Amino acid sequence: MSNDFQQLPDLESLNELANELFRQPPDADQPGSEPGLPNYSSPPAPGGLPATGFLNQLPQATSLPETPPFKASAPAVAEVLPVPSVVTPRVAPVQAQTPDIHGLQSTVTPMLPDGGGLAAGVPEAYAAHPSLQPDTVDLGGDLGRIRDRGQSDEAEAYVPGGSHYYFMDDPAPETGLDASSPENGATAAAEGQPGAPYYFLQSQPQPQPQPKTPKLAKAPEPSRGPVAHEGFDVQALRRDFPILATRVNGGRPLVWLDNAATTHKPRSVIERLSHFYEHENSNIHRAAHELAARATDAYESARKKVADFLGAGSTEEIVFVRGTTEGINLVAQTWGKLAVGEGDEIVLSHLEHHANIVPWQMLAAEKGARIRVIPVDDRGQVRLDEFQKLLNSRTRIVAVTQVSNALGTVVPVKDIIDIAHRAGARVLVDGAQSVSHIPVNVQQLDADFFVFSGHKIFGPTGIGVVYGKRDLLEQMPPYQGGGNMIADVTFDKTTYHQPPTRFEAGTGNIADAVGLGAALDYVQRIGLANIARYEHELLEYGIVSLLTVPGLRLVGTAADKTSVMSFVLDGFTTEEVGQALSEEGIAVRSGHHCAQPILRRYGLETTVRPSIAFYNTHEELDFLTKVLKRLVGKRGY
Template sequence: MITSKWFQDRSSEYYFLSNYKPDVHTINNNAPFRRADLDIYSIRKDFPILQTRVNGKSLVWLDNSATTQKPKDVINTLEEYYSKYNSNIHRGAHTLAKISTDAYETAREKIRLFIGASSLEEIIFVRGTTEGINLVTETFGESNIEKGDEIILSIMEHHSNIVPWQKLAKKKGATIKIIPVNECGELILEEYKKLLSPKTKIVAITQLSNILGTINPIKEIIEIAHASEAKVLVDGAQGIAHIGIDVNEVDADFYVFSGHKIYGPTGIGVLYGKKELLQNMPPYQRGGGMIKNVTFDSTEYNSLPYKFEAGTGNIADAIGLGAAIDYVNNIGINRIMAHEAELTNYAMERLSHLPGLSLIGTTPNKSSVISFILSGLSPDQAAHKLNEDGIAVRSGHHCAQPVLKHYGFNSVIRASIGIYNTREEIDILANSLMKMLR
């Protein structure tokens, strides 16, 4: 168990209006943390599901690492799409097709600005982080990884950032190397440097661990990799909603995230890739929309980003993701970071005093994720008891078995924080756990 002093540190082919100016704000991801200064109780009113009662108790949603709840703006955007301008995009000459296309490409522009990408051609719509990683392994990986080459992952990776690379390595005869962590859940960068060699082709690393809550030093990791001429894919599934990203500032080669982790719909996500890399990668899937010209003898593929968007895309949810980005921008990613840092600090402090509770992932440089086990109760038993008090947490291996096994566990309880969570909810969690530990 840790002590209560743990946190003392701390292009013309695009079919949208050429004069469109998106209602988004410049994101300064380098601004220092400060007190959040947010009216969380007003923010909570934006999320209808938070009025739900579970087992007669007010819902306490602490399963945000699995999925975030959706504000009314996102819900209303989806309803508006289906009730007012549902249409396929890009090729229709009628009014609804133009409205739908404009909304879809406007969402792409909002995302570009939010993550700091240079060009719309670098923003690819996918189903989520998992598909984005698979796209990179099946295209960049297929074209660039050869027998004897090396792929570097960290021990804290989600299975979605392990299994696709395993498949590629097995097929190509490549080797996977693993960056270790120390006892409090930080990557050991000196060991990482030792893993790099002229054979290293790509480093695939999470921005924020879904088990440990560790915020990895992405910019430094990328600089080290680039010094060895290796490319870097950043898994932003957890990081996107909690700490944001400026892909140009950190010089990421690829960045992937899922919409449902950042208050948007399920089934939509984004792959960012540097333009020159995407141009040299073969298509991931083939079909309508990703072609310029087809004969029975040959096919000429479309330009970016459409080369990677075969078939009818998830139009409604892409537009819904744009609404979620608007919502986050209206609050401000730095204010969200500050609120969640305060709340993470408070939760770690409260839980560290509970006898019989052990925390996993204790670095001060963490956010949003609190994982733990209880003496005398399995994680599943504890999660079911918390549910009786209306508290939604997750138990299990959280699709990150290697790092759990490193710490000697097969399963843990995870409470994960979002913008709408409060100190009172942390107190409810702590009091419910205290009843179990008596």
Template sequence: MTTPHSIPTSEGLAAVGGPPPPSLPPGLPAGLPEEALLSRLAGEFFALLPTGAPDAQLPFGAPPQPAQTEIALGNRAPALAPLPGTPAAAPDEAVDAAPAFGRAANPVLGVPEAHAAALPPVAPPQASSVPGAPSSPYYFLGEASAWPSQAESAGLPREDRVTARSFGLPGEAELNQLLGGIEVGRHSPVPTSTITPASGPAFYFLDPEAEQPAPAVAPSAHPPFDVNAVRRDFPILQERVNGRQLIWLDNAATTHKPQAVIDRLAYFYEHENSNIHRAAHELAARATDAYEGARSKVARFLGAASAEEIIFVRGATEGINLIAKTWGAQHVGEGDEIIVSHLEHHANIVPWQQLAAAKGAKLRVIPVDDSGQVLLDEYGKLLNARTRIVAVTQVSNALGTVVPVKEIVAMAHAAGAKALVDGAQSVSHMRVNVQDIDADFFVFSGHKVFAPTGIGAVYGKREVLEDMPPWQGGGNMIADVTFEKTIYHGPPTRFEAGTGNIADAVGLGAAIDYVERIGMENIARYEHDLLAYATHGLLTVPGIRLIGTAADKASVLSFVLNGYTTEEVGRALNEEGIAVRSGHHCAQPILRRFGVEATVRPSLAFYNTCGEVDTLVAVLQRLASGRTSPPR
């Protein structure tokens, strides 16, 4: 008998009753048979084995399998490779999809995770440059596991950590001097010379002994972060703009989509496309399972108690409007009060203004200090027996300020009010647990977290949702309709009238899988260091004024540059292939608090690099020196 992984010899085949192999072609070196010959020999060998022999006893592992009959999607894999000795699966395992509506269980039907059972199995390769490569071209069929990286064997440098000290930028002493002279925000602009230097650094990440340390991140069981490998998962990052490779620093507006999400959408339309919940046919079952499976993933991602607490909407804006026009219309009356913060996006101001105007209620605003952080003492003074709801952002889209929402929610509850948290800018940068925050409502948009546009979610505590009236009427949200009355479903389908954005909900689920495979702790740690590096770099540009210098910030840098309008800076950066946002960012009240109408806003994601930041800083330094084009 042959030894494992050896080529069968004439004697070996004869031992199991088979004929000897034909002679090797003339001129072929000994020990190197042709591939066709080896394949035929292996087939003859397996055919002669007794039936039912377990694969583990075979000298080559599993016998050859039928050819893959499904359409391959390139066998791309998210850019992570397991470390030696680490388990194959990440700790945050995927939850099972919700059972199909009104049909018997069938392991072949439903979401791709279940449908994969019907695909012909593929024999694992005996040797691969990518250890542990997925056995199916639909790599997203197995979820929340540590996938191999295409870039691991490419010999590329790793950027697991970025530190400002590593790149020749000013030391802490020089930076503290620079920061002491930053022109902090006021209700009206003031000369820099009138500002007293701060006693300590303005950014917690510049002083290891600062009273407010960097945000704590738990040790991660995920593979080390490799930005070069991650970038390979985002095809648009290879796009060229004005002859230069795209540098995408507009992530607070929208994020790009990894190939895993793009392929998941293609798979849905190729294999699952159907309306949901209403038919007994196969594609309806698949689409329903995929949609409800995505709901379960959102629940897990937010730390909700149940998938029934997740409502799919177009995005955070629609989510806030839903709450204002259902819960708000039911519980806010004349003389009642609604509290928001000065940091809010227009989407968390306008719906409450409309509700207050319709009901005769009052809108009250939590002020912020000169760094852009909310003043909790002042907030406490606003709370009273007439406060009905407090609605605040978790991260400011204009300044990057991380708001202490857990404390704000607790204070609201102590006053007998409900609390809503806008997580549009937080979910892609930090781990969120709605039960820990204890928010009554939480909203976010999928396109801010690497998912498609036009999809988002509302989390609501079950008991709160059950007390809310429907928002829109139509199909899917009803249990029974007569001309005399309608009986509505319970949450969440009570709030999902009509045909929803099924495919993009599935895409949102794929984006969540991708983020969880990388690990939110890895993302938070990398982005924190990259933000520190970018802040150091911007402070070297003469005439720049940072807007928003709170001690706790996420990946947003907002600034103005002396001698230039924000539009001029944006155009100059675009000429170099750099995409940033310039304008009021749908947050006019907070910018006016700092005496400006608009800012330039670079915003970072985990696929950005120090090299991209260096290019941004170089262009700004050129502008500050009065040059409008690169030196020749």
């Protein structure tokens, strides 16, 4: 044996060296990380507040392509927590033409249960957390880690069809948490005792539905989406969204507060897309082979799910498009060209996204028509009294958003529709920002047209929907020409299909339509009423928290509001604020949000826009507030 080998340490010494080398986890000393942060999968309540949720028992279902659309109905809750008093924080002075927020009580209280809740019949929020006390509550404590220390930064290996979804009936993976933790559900029997179930939980066993036999070949089926569960457990629900485990900027947990721009996708949607390409991929409505039949069934099943989700009268009223923008253009360039003439008027609101302004401007310029605008008050709500004054015999269509993407205002579209119809005008509702937050029924609204995008409601990009009343769609000419939308073609003339196929020229976005159907399955099994309650309370919490930041001014303080918390910060550009938040892993939107007219109504060109979804948490909003306070403190404000 050579001298070199004789100098090696003995086996025991090598083991000690190896143990020392691997003692620290890979992410132990990442730049910007702070040791000792709590496990994010089971975070402490923000600021010492109780971590209760909104527990509602829901029916079970599966998300197989053949499953009939689910009719969600939220059960009654046994008891409602009392509404806490709200301490009025110090608010930055309001400049000219800005919302009046000189008192948090007037700003926030109308959104509490006693103040009437959200518009459009959305259930009122329960006060799951006492209102934040700005003068006493400590907003410290950085955002917790997503994983236990010692776990790899890489996402846990995912086996298609083998993951455990929130709300699924099969056993959850072992977490090592106490059985009474929010992740495992309350199991103790005594109300008010440690580990006791929530006092308003009404637990009743639900029958397990039998899966339907597939119509066609026995292809492997995608794993199911969420089914009935005893509670709205946001931490468990977050595990359905793989991207929420992503780390950014040197290992910081991603805090996604840009949901008004786009929402993330649950595994059930991702797997449904994969399943389509693996087992159903084909063009539709033609060919005699089995894959064509599978693809057609999946596509038309998605159309049925959309019709049920919107409360449409039939699937013939549902047209697939690329998104809200294309949907509005379709209506403007088909129905609009037939109905709008020289001297006629088109009414929009001051809140509109550019996508609900520009197509109508183009039509007005072509036809010699006039655009008229519904004004908003200082809080950001439309003026119905002024709207009525705009209507006359020349009004052809009113196009309004249901929820403002820039302010979060929930617009009273039912009132607008009723007033417009009395004047003989048609109404298009832009539902891009509403469908993921509040229940919608187009027949109850009596909307003539309703449009939305799939990616705003946890579905794929590149797919959207136009709902139109059947009699209107039948009068409208095709939007584009090509294959699929024709019944017969000669060189002399072409005969078109009836709606909706008439408006779906060429090969459509088949896979993403199927993915949208899976997203609607997911949302409906959680229940939009449950989502609205949780988000409403979370929004109230976030507003109160943000108003403790010195120099922060909210933009858009209507009593009926959802998701969006736009603001400006004295002494900082919106780009500076957005960049500072991004460096800490917080994703928000800064800019004009494709809604320049409404921002200029308040003398602004840009705002910072955090926007929430049901997978966001109180801890994330605490962290947002903490980073903003830290930013302000660096300049001595």
